[in-house]
Amino acid sequence: MMPIARRALGLGLLSITPILAAGHVWAQAQRTDPLPSWRDGASRQSILDFLAAVTTEGSPDFVPVPQRIAVFDNDGTLWCEIPTAQLMFVLDRVKALAPHYPAWRTTQPFKAALEGDTATLAAAGTHGLAELALATHANTTPEQFNVIATEWLATARHPKFQRSYTELTYQPMLELLRLLASSGFRNYIVSGGGVEFIRAFSDSVYDIPPEQVIGSTIRTEYRFPHGGKPELFRVAVMDFIDDGPGKPVAIGKFIGRRPIAAFGNSDGDLEMLQYVTSGPGRRFGLLVHHDDAEREVAYDRQSPFGKLDRGLDLAGPSRWTVASMRQDWNRMFPVQ
Amino acid sequence: MMPIARRALGLGLLSITPILAAGHVWAQAQRTDPLPSWRDGASRQSILDFLAAVTTEGSPDFVPVPQRIAVFDNDGTLWCEIPTAQLMFVLDRVKALAPHYPAWRTTQPFKAALEGDTATLAAAGTHGLAELALATHANTTPEQFNVIATEWLATARHPKFQRSYTELTYQPMLELLRLLASSGFRNYIVSGGGVEFIRAFSDSVYDIPPEQVIGSTIRTEYRFPHGGKPELFRVAVMDFIDDGPGKPVAIGKFIGRRPIAAFGNSDGDLEMLQYVTSGPGRRFGLLVHHDDAEREVAYDRQSPFGKLDRGLDLAGPSRWTVASMRQDWNRMFPVQ
Numbered sequence: 001m002m003p004i005a006r007r008a009l010g011l012g013l014l015s016i017t018p019i020l021a022a023g024h025v026w027a028q029a030q031r032t033d034p035l036p037s038w039r040d041g042a043s044r045q046s047i048l049d050f051l052a053a054v055t056t057e058g059s060p061d062f063v064p065v066p067q068r069i070a071v072f073d074n075d076g077t078l079w080c081e082i083p084t085a086q087l088m089f090v091l092d093r094v095k096a097l098a099p100h101y102p103a104w105r106t107t108q109p110f111k112a113a114l115e116g117d118t119a120t121l122a123a124a125g126t127h128g129l130a131e132l133a134l135a136t137h138a139n140t141t142p143e144q145f146n147v148i149a150t151e152w153l154a155t156a157r158h159p160k161f162q163r164s165y166t167e168l169t170y171q172p173m174l175e176l177l178r179l180l181a182s183s184g185f186r187n188y189i190v191s192g193g194g195v196e197f198i199r200a201f202s203d204s205v206y207d208i209p210p211e212q213v214i215g216s217t218i219r220t221e222y223r224f225p226h227g228g229k230p231e232l233f234r235v236a237v238m239d240f241i242d243d244g245p246g247k248p249v250a251i252g253k254f255i256g257r258r259p260i261a262a263f264g265n266s267d268g269d270l271e272m273l274q275y276v277t278s279g280p281g282r283r284f285g286l287l288v289h290h291d292d293a294e295r296e297v298a299y300d301r302q303s304p305f306g307k308l309d310r311g312l313d314l315a316g317p318s319r320w321t322v323a324s325m326r327q328d329w330n331r332m333f334p335v336q
Numbered sequence: 337m338m339p340i341a342r343r344a345l346g347l348g349l350l351s352i353t354p355i356l357a358a359g360h361v362w363a364q365a366q367r368t369d370p371l372p373s374w375r376d377g378a379s380r381q382s383i384l385d386f387l388a389a390v391t392t393e394g395s396p397d398f399v400p401v402p403q404r405i406a407v408f409d410n411d412g413t414l415w416c417e418i419p420t421a422q423l424m425f426v427l428d429r430v431k432a433l434a435p436h437y438p439a440w441r442t443t444q445p446f447k448a449a450l451e452g453d454t455a456t457l458a459a460a461g462t463h464g465l466a467e468l469a470l471a472t473h474a475n476t477t478p479e480q481f482n483v484i485a486t487e488w489l490a491t492a493r494h495p496k497f498q499r500s501y502t503e504l505t506y507q508p509m510l511e512l513l514r515l516l517a518s519s520g521f522r523n524y525i526v527s528g529g530g531v532e533f534i535r536a537f538s539d540s541v542y543d544i545p546p547e548q549v550i551g552s553t554i555r556t557e558y559r560f561p562h563g564g565k566p567e568l569f570r571v572a573v574m575d576f577i578d579d580g581p582g583k584p585v586a587i588g589k590f591i592g593r594r595p596i597a598a599f600g601n602s603d604g605d606l607e608m609l610q611y612v613t614s615g616p617g618r619r620f621g622l623l624v625h626h627d628d629a630e631r632e633v634a635y636d637r638q639s640p641f642g643k644l645d646r647g648l649d650l651a652g653p654s655r656w657t658v659a660s661m662r663q664d665w666n667r668m669f670p671v672q
Contacts (some may be wrong), residue, residue, distance in 0.1 A: 066545055142588055150659035186547075199592050209402055210592030211522075222581035222587055222607055230610040232588045252478055252556055252568045254590060256535045256546030271558055274566040 029273040034179040037331040047176065050284040055183050061282035065184040069259040070270060071251060072177070074198055075267040077199065077288050078206060079167075080158065080168040082297045084305060086193050087129075088165075089152050091116075093136035100137075108170035110135070130238060130307075133194070137155040137218055142196055145234060149200035163335065168203050172329045173263075173288070177206055178199040180261070188259070190251060191215045192243035192268055196234075214254045216242045225290035243268045248275035265290065266306040273311075273320060283322035287311050292326040370515040373508040376499045379622075383512065387622040390596065391519050397618035401520040401660045404597040407587060407608060408513070410527040410534055410551075412601040412642040413624050414542065416504040418633045419495065420641060422529050423465075425488050427452075429472035437471075446471070460570070466574060467482065469530070473554055474572035478532055481570060485536035499671065501543050509599075509624070513542055516597070526577035526587060527551045528604055532570075550590045552578045571621040579604045584611035602642040609647075611654060621656035623647050628662040 038044040056070065075081035094104065094113040102107045104110035109128035112120035121128065137145065158168055177187050187208055191198055197216030202208040202312040219237040242250050248271050251259065262269070262276035265288040277285040287308065290299050290321035315322045325332070374380040389397035391403065411417035430440065430449040440446035445464035448456035457464065464493040473481065489583055494504055513523050527534055531551030538544040555573040560566045578586050584607050587595065598605070598612035601624040623644065626635050637645040651658045661668070 007413045126520045215588060220585050222584045225608060232584060248558045248568060249556050253553060274560060
């Protein structure tokens with residue numbers, strides 16, 4: 001209804017019409033536009049072109065449903081990674097477990113974690129971080145760990161946004177996951193993060209079930225204690241780091257066929273994108289570029305976390321889409 | 337039509353009626369009985385009771401579709417394991433590769449494999465077998481290995497039955513896979529065999545896609561040669577043996593939740609059955625018992641392959657179904 005007609009009629013009843021009409025238009029846009037948070041432009045168009053090519057029967061690039069597999073990095077690709085939720089989880093768990101381990105108060109890197117001494121933590125490097133990760137992720141069954149991670153995710157808040165981490169997923173990527181799923185794709189997460197941590201929320205947040213989550217793992221053993229029940233038990237030994245060249249290796253092991261689309265945001269995702277996009281037939285690779293200092297954080301070539309350096313050089317020759325968060329996304333998070 | 341009426345009428349036209357009628361009855365039985373190769377009895381009934389309990393909405397044992405996961409051993413559970421197809425593949429591959437490795441003619445266990453010297457092969461034990469397996473499975477991409485395995489499966493013949501190994505799947509188990517799939521289950525293979533070998537035929541033979549096959553693995557590396565394309569490459573180092581306690585560990589890693597039904601045939605499947613059937617809610621475990629010397633091979637407690645010893649003792653107290661191939665199956669293979 002045109003505003004002039006509304007004003008001319010001047011009926012009270014009609015005052016709700018624009019609201020209803022707006023709601024109707026919005027719902028219709030949702031139905032007709034599967035990517036409402038993606039602005040018109042080359043990035044959005046490259047996604048739609050790829051999907052049309054591989055899902056249109058008779059198209060030279062048509063891909064049968066069983067081969068429609070897409071792989072997604074998680075941190076920085078599907079949700080905010082600065083700070084990394086799992087790192088915050090580790091620090092909080094060190095504090096929660098500290099009463100049981102009095103020696104931690106005087107032993108590094110635990111002392112630094114307890115005192116919030118970030119300089120010492122940074123100096124401890126990957127090795128120190130791994131030690132903290134193992135101490136806080138092991139000595140439980142997977143079921144027990146799931147409860148611990150779920151409870152933490154329900155209460156922890158991002159220091160800047162003051163929201164739970166699961167609210168800091170990227171709305172445009174959620175729409176992309178949904179569009180791929182409704183186009184016959186199975187979406188997998190292939191993350192450097194711990195697989196059990198991601199499995200604690202992937203189903204409810206991304207609609208990605210546990211068996212479609214691949215990640216880093218710690219050693220797990222089968223135990224059947226006398227008088228007890230059979231269980232799996234997580235022990236403090238690293239099993240597999242699912243990052244860099246580990247990502248295509250894990251894809252081969254877990255999925256057993258080459259996906260046709262890959263999504264990442266850092267140099268740790270390059271081998272996965274290379275492996276996926278160099279296969280035969282139509283392929284799609286996309287890098288999320290964190291260039292929105294206002295709505296999120298701007299970082300790329302020199303960032304200690306989520307560093308995207310080689311990726312920005314390789315994207316052009318590899319014909320990967322580089323999605324600018326600032327330019328291509330009209331909305332960042334589900335709750336604004 | 338009753339025979340007496342046919343004879344009384346004596347019309348030539350009617351002579352085809354019994355054939356048509358029989359065909360109709362058979363097709364109808366297929367439609368109404370999802371397990372036509374399972375004889376009436378406790379085993380068949382236990383399967384149907386379990387499925388009714390977990391798929392009937394409102395039933396206290398109802399299980400939502402995403403949690404309907406079933407795991408199957410392969411060798412001896414889904415297809416004939418004496419001799420084991422993959423072992424025959426290894427021996428044939430040693431012969432095929434021998435011209436490239438002249439030293440094999442004088443080096444054990446390769447010499448024994450080339451000469452069919454089974455006594456020496458048996459004496460070489462697991463270690464010798466692993467050496468042969470690595471030498472014949474490595475030094476390829478997964479795609480190349482898939483072609484090699486597929487070609488072998490198309491031409492190799494079982495020494496006794498003179499059929500291809502993929503024709504020596506068990507018809508009652510194929511019906512069970514189909515019934516589970518049509519009841520909302522995802523069927524996984526969890527096998528001690530090599531994952532890439534099973535993936536070469538699981539989709540076409542069992543309707544189980546590569547990503548639902550878990551097995552033993554050799555180390556795989558990511559390579560991006562200069563001037564070449566990114567690829568995975570299989571190297572001659574053992575990565576993981578998916579047998580015994582390794583099966584529940586692999587289930588936790590790959591699937592990330594406890595399946596509700598497990599099927600095996602040997603003591604190597606016991607930990608998997610224990611893990612699956614001790615979870616909360618309604619569970620189902622089944623052991624295939626090879627007791628049919630006439631139609632297949634009879635073996636259990638003392639067999640060097642597929643040994644079922646502890647399993648026969650544990651089945652009763654664990655409330656697992658023991659399916660007798662002789663008594664419970666009215667048909668063995670798809671082609672008779």
